[in-house]
Amino acid sequence: MKLAVSTLGCPAWSFEEIAHNCHAMGFQALEVRGVGNLMQPKELTMFDEEHARKSKQMLIDNQLSICTLGTSIHLSDPGKKEEAKQEAEESIDLCRRMSVPSLRVFGDTLVVPESVDLVIRGLGWLSDLASGIQVLLEIHGQFQTIETLQPIMREVTAPNFGIIWDVVHSDEVYQDNWKPFYEVIAPRVREIHVKDYHRVMGRRGLCLMGEGDIPWKPILHQLDADGFDGYYTLEWEKRWHDYLPGPEVAFPQFVQWMREYET
DSSP states (O other): OEEEEEGGGOTTSOHHHHHHHHHHHTOSEEEESOBTTBOSGGGOGGGSTTTHHHHHHHHHHTTOEEEEEEEEEEOSOGGGHHHHHHHHHHHHHHHHHHTOOEEEEEOOOOOSTTHHHHHHHHHHHHHHHTTTSEEEEEOBTTBOSHHHHHHHHHHOOOTTEEEEEEHHHHHHHHTTOOHHHHHHHGGGEEEEEEOEEOGGGGGGGEESTTSSSSOHHHHHHHHHHTTOOSEEEEOOOTTTOTTSOOHHHHHHHHHHHHHHHHO
């Protein structure tokens, strides 16, 4: 089982602290979604041409890789098309420079009636532009139902298109009846975003792994049975939810819970 962690969970750490601490806590990879107060690819100077070699060596020294670049690219909003293209070009350059195999994008909200079609077309041009890099659509926002995902799964045929299954988002709709939704996206699932929550409290109910209502053990059993070999990535949203415990608590707790599941 390969464990990664999103940098959303440690917004107060420098890149050096992220690399050192995440290695010490038992992770194999990072999903980069901002470092400190820097969020956009062009702001992440530790990955620019001047500093990329040093940052790569820091990862090697800590036995880590970057599995995914978490971008802000939204494909469902016609008003953000040019913004999405600019960030896509910057993100692909960063991925190539740092040997990052995947980048994450959003559908997010159904802004206009044709939002699903916009996402289908956006995934098409982005998959072409990012040849050799996986383009991963996250299950997020309103793009978390069978009805919304089925046409995307049917129409987007690029070999480098995949899905990040953020289970909290689909759980908000399907709860314990998660399997029909999973079966729709299963052929393209490349990464799992892992967190837990108390359903009755919604997003304010985020909690440590295994303490909430998501049926994680049956889900993990199914993924094991299907031969899933991607990363299980802790997306601890400390950046957005300051009430959450810090990474020094949540990160090792996640690793311990996942390793105990393995045994």
